[in-house]
Amino acid sequence: MYDLAKTESAVEQKDTKISARNVQVYYGDSHAIKDVDVDIEDKTVTAFIGPSGCGKSTFLRCLNRMNDTIDICRVKGDILLDGEDIYDPKVDPVQLRAKVGMVFQKPNPFPKSIYDNIAYGPRIHGLAKNKADLDEIVEKSLRRGAIWEEVKDRLDAPGTGLSGGQQQRLCIARAVATEPEVLLMDEPCSALDPIATAQVEELIDELRQNYSVVIVTHSMQQAARVSQKTAFFHLGNLVEYGETGQIFTNPVDPRTESYITGRIG
Amino acid sequence: MTDISQNGSTPRKHGETLLKLTARTKRRNAAERRFQAYGIGAIAIGLLMLVILVFNIVGNGMGAFTQTFVTLDVTLDAKKLDKKGNRDLDDIKKVSTFGYAPLIQKAFEAKVGALGLDSGLKAKDMAGLLSKGAPAQLRDYVLAHPETIGETVTFRFLANSRVDGYMKGRVTRDSIENDKNITAAQLDFTDQLVQAGVIEKTFNPAFIFGSDASDQRPEAAGIGVSMVGSLFMMFVVLALALPIGVAASIYLEEFAPKTWWTDVIEVNISNLAAVPSIVFGILGLAVFINYMHLPMSAPLVGGLVLTLMTLPTIIISTRAALKAVPPSIRDAALGVGASKMQSVFHHVLPLAAPGILTGTIIGLAQALGETAPLLLIGMVGFIASNAPDSVASGLLAPNSAMPAQIYEWAKRADPAFYERAWGGIIILLVFLVTMNTLAVILRRRFERRW
Ligand SMILES: Nc1ncnc2c1ncn2[C@@H]1O[C@H](COP(=O)(O)OP(=O)(O)O)[C@@H](O)[C@H]1O
Ligand SMILES: [Mg+2]
Numbered sequence: 001m002y003d004l005a006k007t008e009s010a011v012e013q014k015d016t017k018i019s020a021r022n023v024q025v026y027y028g029d030s031h032a033i034k035d036v037d038v039d040i041e042d043k044t045v046t047a048f049i050g051p052s053g054c055g056k057s058t059f060l061r062c063l064n065r066m067n068d069t070i071d072i073c074r075v076k077g078d079i080l081l082d083g084e085d086i087y088d089p090k091v092d093p094v095q096l097r098a099k100v101g102m103v104f105q106k107p108n109p110f111p112k113s114i115y116d117n118i119a120y121g122p123r124i125h126g127l128a129k130n131k132a133d134l135d136e137i138v139e140k141s142l143r144r145g146a147i148w149e150e151v152k153d154r155l156d157a158p159g160t161g162l163s164g165g166q167q168q169r170l171c172i173a174r175a176v177a178t179e180p181e182v183l184l185m186d187e188p189c190s191a192l193d194p195i196a197t198a199q200v201e202e203l204i205d206e207l208r209q210n211y212s213v214v215i216v217t218h219s220m221q222q223a224a225r226v227s228q229k230t231a232f233f234h235l236g237n238l239v240e241y242g243e244t245g246q247i248f249t250n251p252v253d254p255r256t257e258s259y260i261t262g263r264i265g
Numbered sequence: 266m267t268d269i270s271q272n273g274s275t276p277r278k279h280g281e282t283l284l285k286l287t288a289r290t291k292r293r294n295a296a297e298r299r300f301q302a303y304g305i306g307a308i309a310i311g312l313l314m315l316v317i318l319v320f321n322i323v324g325n326g327m328g329a330f331t332q333t334f335v336t337l338d339v340t341l342d343a344k345k346l347d348k349k350g351n352r353d354l355d356d357i358k359k360v361s362t363f364g365y366a367p368l369i370q371k372a373f374e375a376k377v378g379a380l381g382l383d384s385g386l387k388a389k390d391m392a393g394l395l396s397k398g399a400p401a402q403l404r405d406y407v408l409a410h411p412e413t414i415g416e417t418v419t420f421r422f423l424a425n426s427r428v429d430g431y432m433k434g435r436v437t438r439d440s441i442e443n444d445k446n447i448t449a450a451q452l453d454f455t456d457q458l459v460q461a462g463v464i465e466k467t468f469n470p471a472f473i474f475g476s477d478a479s480d481q482r483p484e485a486a487g488i489g490v491s492m493v494g495s496l497f498m499m500f501v502v503l504a505l506a507l508p509i510g511v512a513a514s515i516y517l518e519e520f521a522p523k524t525w526w527t528d529v530i531e532v533n534i535s536n537l538a539a540v541p542s543i544v545f546g547i548l549g550l551a552v553f554i555n556y557m558h559l560p561m562s563a564p565l566v567g568g569l570v571l572t573l574m575t576l577p578t579i580i581i582s583t584r585a586a587l588k589a590v591p592p593s594i595r596d597a598a599l600g601v602g603a604s605k606m607q608s609v610f611h612h613v614l615p616l617a618a619p620g621i622l623t624g625t626i627i628g629l630a631q632a633l634g635e636t637a638p639l640l641l642i643g644m645v646g647f648i649a650s651n652a653p654d655s656v657a658s659g660l661l662a663p664n665s666a667m668p669a670q671i672y673e674w675a676k677r678a679d680p681a682f683y684e685r686a687w688g689g690i691i692i693l694l695v696f697l698v699t700m701n702t703l704a705v706i707l708r709r710r711f712e713r714r715w
Contacts, residue, residue: 064600066596066599066600069595069596069599071522071523094602094603094604095602096602097599097600097601097602098601098602101600101601102596102600103600104593104596104597104600106593108591108593108594108596108597109597110594110597110598110612111594111616120598120601120603120611121601121602121603124601124602124603124607124611125602171597174597174601175600175601177601178601178602
């Protein structure tokens with residue numbers, strides 16, 4: 001049913017990058033994430049799958065504390081990044097987000113030039129000493145975002161003038177520019193056409209060399225194509241987590257099986 | 266109106282032709298046409314009113330921009346103006362305006378003689394064609410140029426408001442029957458002088474740039490000084506309302522937690538926008554003048570009162586502009602590790618700026634046309650000093666404002682002032698239309714679509 005050859009061969013043991021224990025998330029009185037434990041590995045693509053509204057985005061947003069911006073949202077439990085509690089009162093979410101970058105569902109470049117889109121993060125974090133440094137960071141990031149060849153002649157053009165797929169790769173390049181260690185992607189291809197999707201998926205596979213990538217997707221084919229680990233969420237619970245190949249060929253939980261065979265969704 | 270119920274509808278049969286309208290479709294189309302007709306009618310009435318208004322204002326007010334002048338060669342008789350003959354300014358100053366009146370009468374006599382006219386009028390009545398300010402104008406000139414005493418100098422005097430009204434058609438021989446200020450013989454004389462080119466009606470910049478004048482001299486009144494007062498106030502409003510309003514909006518919209526007390530503030534700001542302006546006036550009188558002892562009639566106080574009035578407008582439009590910036594931009598900034606404040610100042614505010622500017626300009630335009638609160642704090646001061654002095658007098662010296670000046674003129678008895686009130690309205694409207702156009706252009710120019 002799915003092309004699993006690649007993912008099956010990629011199974012090997014990696015270091016744990018993020019470790020979550022007993023995570024609960026509430027929106028006001030509603031309990032959106034229930035008791036989730038998960039270990040996300042370094043230099044691995046981890047996919048979160050599950051039916052709409054099951055809490056994939058909510059959990060993803062816990063990992064870089066974007067939930068802090070929602071007034072009614074409360075997070076309980078421990079989330080450790082390299083062994084440090086990211087919800088510790090001493091942690092400033094601003095520093096955390098430089099380490100844990102995020103790419104959103106809808107491409108959201110700043111309405112500024114392509115150059116400034118990339119340069120913004122490094123500028124506010126003081127990553128470049130001078131203009132030449134910054135130019136170098138911009139070029140490197142755009143190359144990592146696999147979009148350098150397409151835009152190198154028009155760095156001054158507005159980022160919002162690019163096509164949807166280009167915009168999303170620009171956003172990935174922007175996230176990469178702050179030298180993060182983890183990249184969170186919330187359905188990064190849901191607004192893209194199949195060709196742009198293929199390009200972004202290829203890019204995600206390359207990003208695995210340097211980052212721990214967590215991707216939320218509603219497409220099981222995509223999860224199977226790009227991820228090594230898969231977590232299946234259902235109604236706020238983490239139902240099953242394991243090697244992607246195993247989840248898709250030999251799920252343990254009947255709910256996982258129903259979902260991947262299309263009976264719930 | 267849009268009945269989706271089944272009343273009167275015949276059940277649709279299969280195979281019915283599309284080329285014939287059913288009764289139901291016809292009724293629906295008719296309702297749509299009627300509705301469009303109502304809309305067009307409403308717009309037509311609105312446009313008609315606007316046209317009538319513009320015609321009325323322009324028709325009544327254009328006269329204020331021209332003025333009748335009398336050109337005379339006045340001999341500055343040394344025997345009368347400087348009896349001692351030593352050109353000592355202090356001695357020259359001793360001659361009051363009364364001492365100058367005979368010079369003007371002489372000039373008229375000379376003119377009539379030179380032109381070979383016979384009006385049958387006494388010299389005093391001939392001089393009655395001029396504004397009551399003519400001798401003062403002469404005196405001011407002499408004091409400024411004492412070296413010209415003894416020479417003959419050409420002057421352009423303002424004509425009396427009746428003569429001016431006659432030139433503009435406002436005053437006729439019938440209308441002056443009971444008027445002590447002018448006689449039919451004087452009007453005949455006016456006709457003769459017009460023929461001879463001594464009296465002419467020309468564009469009068471003094472109306473736009475000059476100061477108000479006393480009840481007796483409508484021909485000399487101008488709106489310039491109250492324009493300066495209005496500009497001072499707009500400066501105060503801009504300097505206070507824009508930063509305060511924008512800061513308050515940013516805090517409320519981006520930072521404040523959404524709790525019951527932010528709701529209370531929100532409701533109160535909306536209410537404040539609906540408070541009648543006269544309430545702000547009495548508040549300004551009580552707080553700024555009676556309690557803080559700021560001077561009466563000062564543009565600073567007027568500006569403060571108008572700031573209170575403009576703040577809600579600016580806050581409401583700024584919050585709307587901030588709300589219109591898509592949340593995805595904030596997410597994007599936070600996602601690369603920008604702080605809340607960086608995301609607001611680097612990304613949200615620039616995108617909201619056109620909306621904020623538009624709201625500010627509209628708020629300023631409102632404040633510019635506001636009259637009632639100014640009456641309460643006494644900003645109808647009659648200021649007789651002209652441009653450089655009035656501008657230099659600053660924010661604390663008594664001043665007037667354009668709408669208050671217009672109100673003041675409309676209140677005075679002389680119909681010549683009435684004309685000036687309309688003229689003032691034209692100038693005020695030019696300002697308002699310019700500002701609103703600027704707001705529209707800014708909005709069009711910088712409007713972004715995401
Ligand atoms: N900002 C929010 N305020 C209140 N409830 C929310 C908010 N965001 C998400 N939720 C709720 O939390 C649950 C999980 O949503 P989400 O994480 O967006 O699901 P998914 O991404 O898997 O589709 C849903 O029931 C949703 O209604
Ligand atoms: Mg989601």
